[in-house]
Amino acid sequence: MEYYPTSVEHILAELERIDLLIRVQVWRMQHIQSSDNELQGLLISEQEIEELLRQPIGLPRWANIPTPLSSIEVQTALEGMTADIAQRQTGSIQKGIKLRLHELVCHFQLTPLDRDTLLICLAPELDLGYERLYAYLQDDVRKKRPSVDLVLNLLCADFKSKLSARQRFLPTAPLLKHQLLHLFDDSSQQQPPLLSKYLKVDERVVNYLLGNDELDTRLLPYAKYTWPQVKLEDLLLPLEIKERLGLLALEKQIIKTRLIFYFQGTYGVAKHTTAEAFCQELGIGLLTVELERLLSAKLREFETIIALAYREAVLQSAAIYFEGFDALLASDKAAWRLALLHQVQEMQLLTFLAGNTIWEPSNAQSDLTFLRVEFPLLTAAQRVELWTRFIGEQGIAPLQDLANKFRFSGGQIRDAAATARNLACWQDPTQGQITINNLIAACRLQSNRQLSEMARKITPRYKWSDIILPDEQKNTIQELCNYVKYRSLVYDEWGFEKKLSLGKGLNILFAGPPGTGKTMAAEVVAGELELDLYKIDLSAVVSKYIGETEKHLSRIFQEAETSNAILFFDEADALFGKRTEVSDAHDRYANLEVSYLLQRMEEYDGVVILATNFRKNMDEAFVRRLHFTLDFPLPDEKHRRHIWQNLWPDAIPRSAELDLDFMARRFEIPGGNIRNIVLAAAFLAADDGGVVQMCHLVRATRREYQKMGKVLMEGEFGEYMGHL
Structure with missing residues (x-):
């Protein structure tokens, strides 16, 4: 069985059939054209007007003009060409050759008339000679593209079939609906009828038919x-x-x-x-x-x-x-x-x-x-498998730790692995070996950055040695760090994931007077876990407009889900305060905010730290949902002495006569105030000899107490009263 070796050969064979239709109409047109009329197509003669009045409606002037071939001969020739094309088309399909015109017809359910319309419009894209033929048949040198009228005259034998075929040019018909063809108007005509509109094959369809698969x-x-x-x-x-x-x-x-x-x-x-x-x-x-x-x-x-x-x-x-x-x-x-x-x-x-x-x-x-x-989130074991797949063997323990800390999806792991490779290449252009530090840095970079629009990122600087707390509080902080480290083991491998529907995150309350180390402890936790710490800006969250606060909180928790960061709500009682009895609409909506927060905290799987100076102001429903509650007491003399000692940088010049024992014994203040005194003393020393003396500490202490609204009697400075 004969076949078409290529799709283009099939199109050319179909165009030969179209050529016969065009040739027949050209013969007829030649019969009525005056060979000596130089203004043909530009001037309408009286004879032409008479012919227009006599001809049947809807048919061209040359419709009934005889041709060298009879209608039967033309029809027979067309049927023969059609049969030969169909046979070769079948042969090509059997051989697995893709015939794009045939596939276009099948995909978009085109009729034979649709297909031939497409071919008539495609012809000028292959040979500009067709433009001259179309202009000749339309009796106007400017009409180089086929009009709807020309297409119908070429493909329809009588007015009835021509009238029926008009439906194929409606916006809901396949040719226009799928933008295979485009209708466009003659610029010299305003609101022309459908028959006067021109047709053009869409550029992407032309490229497709000619074998090009590039996107539109x-x-x-x-x-x-x-x-x-x-x-x-x-x-x-x-x-x-x-x-x-x-x-x-x-x-x-x-x-x-x-x-x-x-x-x-x-x-x-x-x-x-x-x-x-x-x-x-x-x-x-x-x-x-x-x-x-x-x-x-x-x-x-x-x-x-x-x-x-x-x-x-x-x-x-x-x-x-x-x-x-x-x-x-x-x-x-x-x-x-x-x-x-x-x-x-x-x-x-x-x-x-x-x-x-x-x-x-x-x-x-x-x-x-x-x-x-x-699609569920990956388990810890699956995350380890993906890390191994993307970066190779880096040691099982570091990868397990990475999978526990960063509950990434597969796409995030892929992106983080690529970022880690880039970081390793920058640090060591010759070897580019990925380290665990590269991986942690990459994970932080891949965490959702949109959270920074509603919160301030805090870079953890404090370590365990910096925080001075009783052993019980320190042990509790270590426990909550372990909660994050072993979360995947407990929930995924040991099966607690199936036992709990909500409350799988970690909610912590730090309560205590100002300056007792709550923010410092949050930084220590973030540093230990190597996670980002975001301090929520309450001014960007709380709104006087009803419903806006909940909307802001929803966005924060939604972004935090993908950030793998610790959320830190300082002055939490402003948001998480006790619900009150409803006496007006404001009370009702204020209580709704609290209830919404309760719901979001239960649904959130990450780490949330709440800090408050007034624990008694916290709503009991929040306290019940907390995994850890940590009270930060005012430091005793022993701990104050450690704070006074640890706050000094190694590089600062200090007098050997600094009496830190006296400062710790005499002034019962929290670490935050001690830090302020030390810093103020350093600035005083910088302007007075460059060495911190006891006089600088005394003056700085007095000013700190004034700022606190407390009055110190001169006698409280004992033997150092002369430094005031």
């Missing part, structure tokens, strides 16, 4: 095409999900069904990779569209891009994946969401929608299959 240029800012390489069996997913996807993939007809997946999960949980793996099982490509980049587009432009994306997926024989679908769930994006879902329901194409939040479609068509797949 209008899609380049928003979409990318990939041929999947990953397999389902390689994914770190629950076995149940992989098995169900595998069974679906075995049904090869799934490609032709209206199957819609909604992949729900945070960034990096393998939503896109799973879609790739599913497409790999089916042997098709994947076209990914970034919806968030389209949010700024006007609705009409958005609809156009989505339609082009679906057309591209059809041309590429690919499934389509919409990343960031939940960005369209906002109330002000309802029209955009409906426009997308309209395309989703209308196109018979395997579609993936991906987002972070739960979503179910409403008013979905009955013949549409919607499957929501929720």
